[in-house]
Amino acid sequence: MARPEVMPLGGSQRERVRARLRSEHTVCRACGGVDLVIGDALFLGFVFHSEPTDAYMIGLTCANPSCPARYTGIRLRAREFLDR
Amino acid sequence: MTAGGHEIGRGPLTTVVMRYSGLGRLATLLEYFAFDLPRTTTAAGVTLMAGLAAAHAYLIDGGTADPAYLNVYRALIVTGSLVAIALMSLPGPARAGWRLGSLVSVVALAVYLASRTAGLPGMPLLAGRWDCPLGTVTMGVAALFLALHGSVLTGVNVAYPRRRDWYD
């Protein structure tokens, strides 16, 4: 059963997230792996009071099977990955 | 000015009066009370007007030797109350209905108080005669209508056809 709060990303959105990861040289914080699988997005702006009203968390999963903490994420604003 | 936290309109005159009369404090207190019962409010206003009309209709003629102008006055109050009831129940002129109701109430209250204090032309014996249940009811009903209309004007109540736009 899909969690309604979690929003799947489309191809172009995924591409923008990937470009962002590349430009920031983002690596897995647990194992240093560079292969991060981009998952879904969670809108943070409404339920979390510390977040800007257009903040999202993008799920990232480390592809390294022996990684000690495979689940991670990157926080983006709407304009940074959503289609205009 | 707010009602239940939500802004309601207020003119410049009201602003000045509020600031310099000390009514501002009362207004702040009233802001803690807000009801969304437009139909109940209007029904209450209609009932009070009907009470005022009935009390005055009961006194018309009745075989007493009241001066003719008094019966004309009573008929005017009855008519005014009934017109107010009709207007208050219609979505368009409801606000005018409430104003008419208040006007009728003020007149009825003033005339009753005048009749019991100064006395009326041709009816001097009424002065000081407070022991009349119907008169007490008239005063009470008129005062209650004014208070109810006041609650609508201050935003404590809303009357038909208005509604609150509360979202929280």
Place this chain on the structure above:
Amino acid sequence: MDVYGFPAWLRVEHWINALFITLMVRSGIEILATHPKLYGRDDSRPGSEWARFTRKTMPKDKLYDTLDEEESYSPIISLPGHRNLGMGRHWHFFVAIGWVLAGVTYVALLFATGQWRRYIPTSWGILPQAWHDLLTYLSFRLPPHLPGEPFDALQKLAYALVIFVLAPVAILSGLAQSPAVDARFPWFLRLWGGRQRVRSLHFFVLLAFLAFTAVHLLMLAVWGWGRENSLMIFGHGDAPVGGLWVSLVIIAAIIGVNIAVTVWSLRRPRMVQRVLGAVVMALRRALLRPATSHQHYPKAAVAAQHRVNGKPPDSDTYKIMAVHDFAPWRLTVGGLVENPVVLTLEDLRALNTRQSQCVLHHCIQGWSSVGEWTGLPLRDLLDLVRPLPEARYICFLTMQDNGRDEPSAPGEGHFYEIIDLELAHHPQTLLAYEMNGEPLPIEHGAPLRLRLENQLGFKMAKWIHDIEFLSDYRLVGDGMGGWREDNVHFDMEVGI
């Protein structure tokens, strides 16, 4: 000559009642302040309230919760004021127990001594007499007393209504707001038209007592304050001057008690919580804990929007868990158990029992909502971990850090709640991972929350990540049985 007189027990009862009513009214207003909105429907849908006693408005672009909506009223009108629901509840229930005991004694004595005739009319003739009395009052004159009785017909009817209608309605409409009573006897709540209607009615009871008191005091002044008080203090009307002065002393004493308990509650809330809580809790355990939830609301009753009390964990760890649909989340179950376990959400869902219940949620603040909850019955988790014989309590630790997540709650630290192990055996005690047929939403406790259908909402910990079985809870937190008990002085067991 008044054949009924004013016997000593009646006079004592009158003044005790006067004190109790002031405490009940003020503590009742404190309870109203925590959610100063009244509804007609049990979903308490935001914006659907028919009355609100607050100046606050809530944001539209951010999640707000019912703690943000709380009002802080002055101690002049509420006991103890300054936003102290915990204290208000202690006083309301403690005094209610005394008030009910005094009331039952009073009514018993009325019937034992034949004094009931002073209030209960025995002939329909009272109605035209009362009408005539009303006209007399409206003429600004005083009607005659009934022959040989202390009151006129209208007064007699008014007292009969207060004693035999208003007071019972006050008690019953209060009881009808108990989650334990409503869970055990859903028909009783339906009798009152629902949880929010009965809450509104309870508010009208408050207004009725205030109106009665105002008219009562006015009548005393009109009939003669000194003489009337002489009757109610000395039992005869021959000492109006003494009646006047002693009545002023008694009123000062009533005000003094009100001030004293207000100051005590504001300065030493923990002590009040322990002292009053001991009395109220004993009664709750005896009467309300056995109440087992038998609720089966129709799915059509499910609220479109369920209000929220408490904000979700505002941490990256939590947000990352959520975006991965809680795949990284683990539930640790340990403490005094034979078989401690660590479970994933998948593990929980895969456990072969899965139970759904459509029930009424009672928030301690007074709002309610109907929801359908699905999850693992807690007793099935017990079967899995097998608590040791010395385990008596279950502690639910959550990911919510109140200092960080909830600006509207005074206090720091992670939210936790402890329940008596006995409650875990109730058939509708559930670890819920679904709500209304979908994964449990973040604001309602994702991925796992507790459902205790005969308790108030705050005991149903949300965002749970650890469950510990304990023999004692006095060393956990401040030792009061939960975060709210520690920080805002609620009671540990809340069947009402």
